[in-house]
Amino acid sequence: MRCGLFAAVLAGGLMLGGGAWAIGDPNEALADKAQESRAVAIGQQLRCLVCQNESIEDSGADLARDLRRLVRQQVAAGQSDEQVVQWLVARYGNFVRLSPPFEWSTVLLWGSPLVAVVVGGGIALFARQRRPVAPAPLDAAEQARLRSLLDT
Template identity: 45%
Template sequence: MRRARLLIAALAGVLSLAAASDPAERLKDPAQEAQARQIFRDVRCLVCQNESIDDSEAELAHDLRQIVREQIRAGKSSAQIKAFLTERYGEFVLLTPSFSAGNLALWAGPFLVVILGGALLFARLRNRTPDPDLTPLEAQRLRTLSEDETR
């Protein structure tokens, strides 16, 4: 009885265990299998709570893995397979957001912060250093003068 219950629970398997490495699903050719795993990590398990199909044990993830592996066996490239999946499920299926106009803020945002911060720092430094139009000699004299005054 207990064993039967255990077995049922095992089949129901709510927990994902890097499902993609399952020997029952694997492709024979290691290079193709590696390519498949690479794709899995970038494909979302659509019904799961934020998991890739590489990790998920859900039924749908299993089906998606099968589709990807079949297409790889048929010799399709990773880009072709991703295009196929996007066609079918929308951009939501890919974990890498596309470099499109709609995602401009997403991709540019962090680097904009760096540029903005850099500009502010530059402005601050510029305000405080002697005017670059002065000759080095003038700048030197200005520094000595102001230093004398503070003493």
């Protein structure tokens, strides 16, 4: 029983702490839990421009910390998720999105799985057609000849 209570308290503590743990410094977190989790969700889609392969929520870079703070300011000011992302895209371009939108400059990026399927399928079909066809069954004359050869 005591053990169970301890586990429940621990689990509760972990769940409460979850939001603040996403970033290094709990002081950065917004007081409003709902707003904080929105800010985390937004930050996870945004690239840290210093380290380039981390989101601003994961990065320890100075610029990422500034961007986290700006994202939180805008969330607290009542901006929608898309407005916050657009605000950053206006400054840093679509590069700041970890998931780039589908547009002309990203056609090749998003289309590459389709290209791979088409090219791979084409090669597979081509190879199938080139496979040697099974020889036609022997006709009566050939079977007679075969038999006579085997009998000798």
